[in-house]
Each structure stands twice: as C-alpha cells, then as structure tokens.
Amino acid sequence: MNVDIKMLAKHLRLSISTVSRALRDSYEISAKTKQRVKEMAAQLNYQPNPYASSLRKNKSKTIAVVIPEITNNFFALAINGIEYISQEKKYHVLIYLTHESLLKEIEVANHLQNGRVDGVLLSLSAETNKYDHLVNLKATGIPVVFFDRICESIPGSCITTDDFEGGFAATEHLILCKCKKIAYLDLSRHLSISSKRMQGYVAALNKHNIHVDERLIMQFSNDVSANEEVITDALDSSDRPDGIFASVEKLAIASYNVCEKLKINIPEQVKIIGFSNLEISSLLNPSLSTITQPAYEIGKQAALQLLRYLEKKNMTDVHETIILKSTLIPRGSTKVTSFK
Amino acid sequence: MNVDIKMLAKHLRLSISTVSRALRDSYEISAKTKQRVKEMAAQLNYQPNPYASSLRKNKSKTIAVVIPEITNNFFALAINGIEYISQEKKYHVLIYLTHESLLKEIEVANHLQNGRVDGVLLSLSAETNKYDHLVNLKATGIPVVFFDRICESIPGSCITTDDFEGGFAATEHLILCKCKKIAYLDLSRHLSISSKRMQGYVAALNKHNIHVDERLIMQFSNDVSANEEVITDALDSSDRPDGIFASVEKLAIASYNVCEKLKINIPEQVKIIGFSNLEISSLLNPSLSTITQPAYEIGKQAALQLLRYLEKKNMTDVHETIILKSTLIPRGSTKVTSFK
DNA sequence: TTTATCTACGGAAACGTTTGCAGTTTTATA
C-alpha cells in the first residue's frame, strides 16, 4: 500500500533501476550499494508489489490446484504435499474445486488461460469425459501436470499410482479370503483410476477362473444417498455379493453404512476392501482393509514436476509419468472367519 | 500470452479505452458497441490480464486462507464453505498452511502485507501466543477475519462456535453417564477454543460438585507419538480417568489408539467424547460421541463476512462476532453399560 | 597517449489494464 521502489530510491538518492537491481542481487551493482539498499528496504519495510512484478515479468510465481473435492483424505494429503514443495520454492497455491462437475472444470480451465498462474496441477472430475478445455489450456502454453486422476489422451506429465496392480491385489485378496462373488464399486467409467482398477479386478478374477459378472460392476455418482440406495439394493437380496471392492473411499464408507443399516455382518457375511487414505481405518468397526496410496508423496512429486518444469529455461514439453506404489493393508473387514 | 485489449481495439477500430469500458459495461458506451466488443472478445478468446488489472485497480480479487493444517476434517470442510462463497463472488483463494507453527504464521502474515490478497481468513496456529504479526497485517489495511481459532486480543471480525457451551455439554454428558474422573485433553493453552472449552469443562464439574483435578487437564502437541505416550501414561494406571473429553478430534483418535493398545474397553472402562467433524464417527469401534461444529457453515460465514467487507465502499472496521452452535451427538463411546 | 574493456549506475520504455479529462457527434430544448 505504502512505500514503493520509487520512494526507496529517493531515500537512497539512487535511481529506481539501481534499487531494483540491488534488491535482486544483480551483478551490476556493487556490494556496498546492495547492502545500503537492502538495509533501507528493511528499515522502511518495503514490500515489492507482486502484481507489478508479475505484469512485467509475465510470471506469477503462483500455481493452481484443481481438484474434485477437498473433504477427501486423499486430496487433503496431496495438497499437503503440494504446499510443502510450493512454499519451499516460494510459489503460491490457488485452490479450485470442481465438485466432480465437468462444467465447473471447464469453467476453471478456461479461466486459467488468462495467465493468473504459471502452471496447473489437476485431478479430473468424475464427470469429465471430454478434454478440449484441457487441450486448450495446454495450448496457451500453461503447463499442466495431472495427478491421480490423470488424462491419458493428453500427452504430458502425470503422477499416479499403480492402479492396475492395486485393483488386482485388492481383488485377489478377497478371492484368497474365500469370496466367490465380488462386486466392484466404481465412481465413474471415465476416470483413468477407475478403469485401471477395474482392469486389475477383472484380471484377478480371470486368473482365478472366476466369471466376470457385469451386474457386479456398479457405477456410482456424487450423491451419497443415491449411492447408498444402489448398494442397499445389491446387498438386500439373497444372492448378494460376499465381497466388495470399493474403488474409492467414500464407497467403502457407504458400504459400511448400508451393512450397518441392514444388519449385515462384516466380514462374516460380506468382506470389504477399498482404496482409502483414512488414517483411522484401523479404528472402524470392523477395521477396514485398504489399498492406501502415498497421497502426500503424490502431491509432492506433482508439485516438484511442475515447478521443475517452470524453472527450466527451455520449456520443452516433458512427457514424464511417475507411477508410485500403493500398499494393501489387510484388516478386519476381510478377515476369514472360522466356520461355526 | 496472446490477444490483449490493444489488439481487440485494433480489430474493432475502436480505442483501447472504449473497449475497456465496453467490457466492463460502462454506462458511457452504447449498447450496440458493447455488443460488438463482446462478440469480438469472445471470438478472439480475449482473456484480460488479471495482473495488469490488479496493478491498476489495486485490487486482486484474491483472498488468503491461513490455517494450521489441512488434513483435518474441520478445516477441509471450512475451506469447502470458503470456496463456495468465493467462487460465487468471483474471488480466488490462496491457501497457506502454518502446520501449527508460530514462525510459519508470522512469515505468512508478513508476506501478505504486500497486497497479494485483498483480505485474509485466518485460524491461529496452536503455538501462537503473540499477535504482533497480525496487528501489523491489519495495520497495513488488509482486512482479517478470524474463524474458529480466533484472536481475542485483536478487535475485528470473528466466526466461531459456542465453545464454552460445547465444553460444558460434553463434560456434563460424561457426568450424566456416571463418570467421576474426567480428563480434559487440550491442544494448546493459548488457543481461544481450548480455553473456552476448558472453561465449559470446569463449569460443568463445578455445577455437579466435582473437584477440578489439575492433573486431569493435559496439554498436547502436534507430535502424534508424543501425544499417545502422554495418554498412555494417564490410562495405564490403576486410578485412571473413567471419562475423557478431547478438545480436538485428533486427541480423541489418539485416545482410541491407546485404548486399543492397552486393551481398555470403551465405554465400559473409559468413556470418550470429543470435538470432531469426522463424518464416520458412527462407524468407529465403538462409535464416537462427538460435539460437532458446523464447519462448512463457519467457512461460508467467514468468507461472506470478509467479502461483504471488501465490497463495502466505506471500509470502516467492522467488529462483528458470529457465534454458531455446535451439537452434541451421543454415541457408543459414552454409552452407559449395565452392571454385570 | 590512444583505445578498449569493465564497473557501476541512470534514463526511459515496457508489461496490459483502468480512468480522468477532453473532444466530437447526436439529440433535445428554446
């Protein structure tokens, strides 16, 4: 609001350009002058105007994080990682939530074309089934790094986990726990993570010679009560599945809720495993078996990748995909109960 | 990057100023011209440079959210509310995490003096015991609205909950559940929420003529394992408390972990209640009795308050405090078990 | 001594907007 570089220069009886250079440690300025300038700047509490600087340099030192939702342990952890790297490199982090809506995602992506940010970290919304908005965004020269819910049809940087292996492991785990009829609860058929996890599911069934029943592959929305209804329908029948593989945390939780309501015992009557970053999975009743992603690390890697790219002189489009490993943690919800 | 207002003007054979005014719907421009301009702008995909605008107008349409941590359901929900209001009013949201560190908070607050944001929403770190940095920030003319962990020694706007009543209700609930020896698990003695909740705790004990035992009032840090050690010490003795009131979610969780480890039965041997926004409290083993804050609403109100303030012509310093109500939800962890 | 190189700094343009002021045309009023 107050003291600008002009005033600083006046106090110092130096030119504006000299002050600017001194503050940025230019080689053209003598050590003595630099020190004088810096001392005076500190004394007057000079705060450079970031917008003037951004305008001139055409760099904002700001990145955008575009995610489907924030009340989700995975994304909260990822942001934690992103923030860690960003603040270390003096970048600022803008948050945009799409609430799993394609329209919102398009709106955000289009807006970000205006240069408000130097780069974008993005995880697709569940609804997203076309990618023009993202192609356009990249076309304006703004680097985009996808994380977790990546976009496979756009070349570029991606940070993700071994979803196929995770899906395979989860399913095989259920199979080894004697499940014969395993349901796959899916968020959206468009998402990379969903299809990869499902492929793992199918592969595991195939390996163990279990027929893939299409009716056991269920799609869900963002509507909690609608989801629970679907699960209720599936579980409230005589030939209900004896195993549930939830591709995302909230579907595992929804399954728990339904089982509670229907008085279905986990793991005796149905075993449940799900992708989840719930730190208290072990405290659930029963404790939830999970495939857990290194969410914090994903955030860190995504931010690192983007910032590394932004600091590069030659902005050649890197096309690097980093795949981190998830880990399966068996707990009570898939415990094999003895016959009685 | 590309097409700027100058180019737009050239295409339209109009002056820059006319174009600018037309885009902003100035009364000085004819409807016909406005339409022409807007159509051309859309056609050329003109994106106004936000930094040029910010520089000129000395307004950034950006707010900062400064919170202790994001992997916390309360804050995630609050951000959700903040984002909801912000995007509605076309504001952008920068996130800064202090990780409960005073130094970090000071660093962030000082940085924000430079005008990068028009206003700040802040929840104090657990370590914060002096407020110069916040006084300075406000002194530069940047409005600050506190939410949840408010700063009582600085006049200004605050959004919080009825922490005294919440603490009182939680404690009385334990008392009515026959607890005789109730521990209070506190995050930091500096925080407004902590002291308010503790006052409620003390008041409830007094009302029921229960002696306030200082040894039952325990302080905790941000270090999970250290916290669990303290709780272990408290619970692993013959005269352990029979009731625990956790002032924040993570201490309730820590208590669960310790009880599990020590094979202490909840609620038979010890009853637990805690402030928490865990949506799956009911699925814990046993389900957790909670005092739940309207976190989403707090976020919304905080953002509303700040933005209302920013849009005001006369920036008179409002000093409004909004107190929302928490609700006590009794569940399994405080259930009175019959004598056997 | 002349010329070239370096060091340290200043002047001024540029970044892309917004806006005060002035100017021109059109319309309304007398």
Next chain:
DNA sequence: TATAAAACTGCAAACGTTTCCGTAGATAAA
C-alpha cells in the same frame, strides 16, 4: 436555427515493477 445537454468515444497518464540501453569514469592494454 441556435444552443445546451447528453451520449459516445479517444488520448494519455497512471499503477509499480523490470530491463534494454546508454554513459561516465576507472582501469587495462596497445
């Protein structure tokens, strides 16, 4: 028809930086 008011539009100065040039003086090389 003359004149005042209203309706449009343009010029140019900001906003606070960064950076391209240019230059004065000092030092080194010829």
